[in-house]
Amino acid sequence: MADYHTHDDDEPLSGEDRDASIPADVLDAVRTLIRWAGDDPEREGLHDTPGRVARAYREYFKGYAEDPEGHLARTFEEVGGYDEIVLLRDIPFQSHCEHHMAPIIGKCHVAYLPTTRVVGISKLARVVQGYAKRLQVQERLTAEIADAIQHGLHPRGVAVVVEASHACMSARGVLTPGVSMITSRMMGVFREDERSRKEVLALMKIGG
Numbered sequence: 001m002a003d004y005h006t007h008d009d010d011e012p013l014s015g016e017d018r019d020a021s022i023p024a025d026v027l028d029a030v031r032t033l034i035r036w037a038g039d040d041p042e043r044e045g046l047h048d049t050p051g052r053v054a055r056a057y058r059e060y061f062k063g064y065a066e067d068p069e070g071h072l073a074r075t076f077e078e079v080g081g082y083d084e085i086v087l088l089r090d091i092p093f094q095s096h097c098e099h100h101m102a103p104i105i106g107k108c109h110v111a112y113l114p115t116t117r118v119v120g121i122s123k124l125a126r127v128v129q130g131y132a133k134r135l136q137v138q139e140r141l142t143a144e145i146a147d148a149i150q151h152g153l154h155p156r157g158v159a160v161v162v163e164a165s166h167a168c169m170s171a172r173g174v175l176t177p178g179v180s181m182i183t184s185r186m187m188g189v190f191r192e193d194e195r196s197r198k199e200v201l202a203l204m205k206i207g208g
């Protein structure tokens, strides 16, 4: 699995100026947590850590600055008569659980059955990222993605399946690495019609 953290900000910092936009109380909060963990925030190896953590948080939680449904505003009507399922499989995402602020790492499968409007496929991935980059529970993440597609595209059906592992389970508490949680939200024909639901789940390769 890919390393959760990005290391592109690990080069030597140009001192205080890189931290100038980060409020002092945020840096102090990280120092407090380092102390709570049992270490000394003043030791050399941890000196620039509060600034790095603060910038990493901006990235982890950049979804708060977005309107994910807005990514679906631009649609295409010229679909050449295509009226079958559109599916984007294995969209990777990284989120954080709102109970422990621990990573949730997984993938999302998104499908819809268009009426007359389709959207660029990268936009579906952007919707996923927009909700993932917030404090989440997996059930709400799943529902928010489905609801955004329903409101944004008014398709005949929406199916969203999320498979993820939760660091708050694998790295602490009951210590169960390898366990993944699956959540789904079916709307429209995928909720009402069993054949459509089976078809979309087969395309997603879920449930055999």
Ligand SMILES: [Zn+2]
Binding pocket: 097, 098, 099, 100, 101, 102, 166, 168, 169
């Ligand atoms: Zn948790």
